[in-house]
Amino acid sequence: MKKIIVLISGTGSNLEAIINACNENRINGQVIKVISNNPKAFGLERAKKLNISSTVIDHNTFLSRNDFEVSLQNYIDSLDFDLIVLAGFMRVLGPQITLKYLNKMINLHPSLLPLYPGLDTHEKVLANKDKIHGVSVHFVSSELDAGPMIAQGIINVQSKETLKNITERIHKVEHKILPYIINEICNENIFLDNNCVK
Ligand code: GAR
Secondary structure, eight states, X not given: OEEEXXXXXSOOHHHHHHHHHHHTTXXXXXXXXXXXXXXXXXXXXXXXXXXOOEEEOOGGGSSSHHHHHHHHHHHHHTSOXXXXXXXXXXXXXXXXXXXXXXXXXXXXXXXXXXXXXXXXXXXXXXXXXXXXXXXXXXXXXXXXXXXXXXXXXXXXXXXXOOHHHHHHHHHHHHHHHHHHHHHHHHTTSSOOOGGGOO
């Protein structure tokens, strides 16, 4: 059974979907640690309720981005793990940490990358009157919301779609696709061939 670390910053609905999937044996793994950069993240409450150990590494308490990342990396290195999942983790990670965990770290992003890296993806889709929208799961590289793509989930944007509605619809896709992909990685059906990465 593979050991999974989940990094969060906020609500943690994807974290809960992952933990539930582990508990229901839909993921051949277990969440051994939740790490949040935000001490107020609601996901920390979810982890507690579901009896999963969590740690806060608050980026605001460090003098520089690098200091935060060194501390995060040292902490992660102290754990025995197989996979790191960024599930609503809202900090950009630099080359040192992303290179170190290149084939062990995946990110969930709420857009059809390479469209709309960064923030406010749903707002951008609505403003541009896009017909389709979706989510991406990818291995993490040092570029923002980039790195080898693993899977995408697509929705058709409806004519009178609201921000609330589209956010909920995207969450539903995320809660299915992310546990599914994590399980495939845990079963070693999906892996990154380092020779393919520049
Ligand atoms: C999710 O929609 C995820 O795709 C997004 O944050 C949300 C977290 O929701 N991630 C990013 O934007 C990363 N670039 P959650 O806290 O309820 O899981």
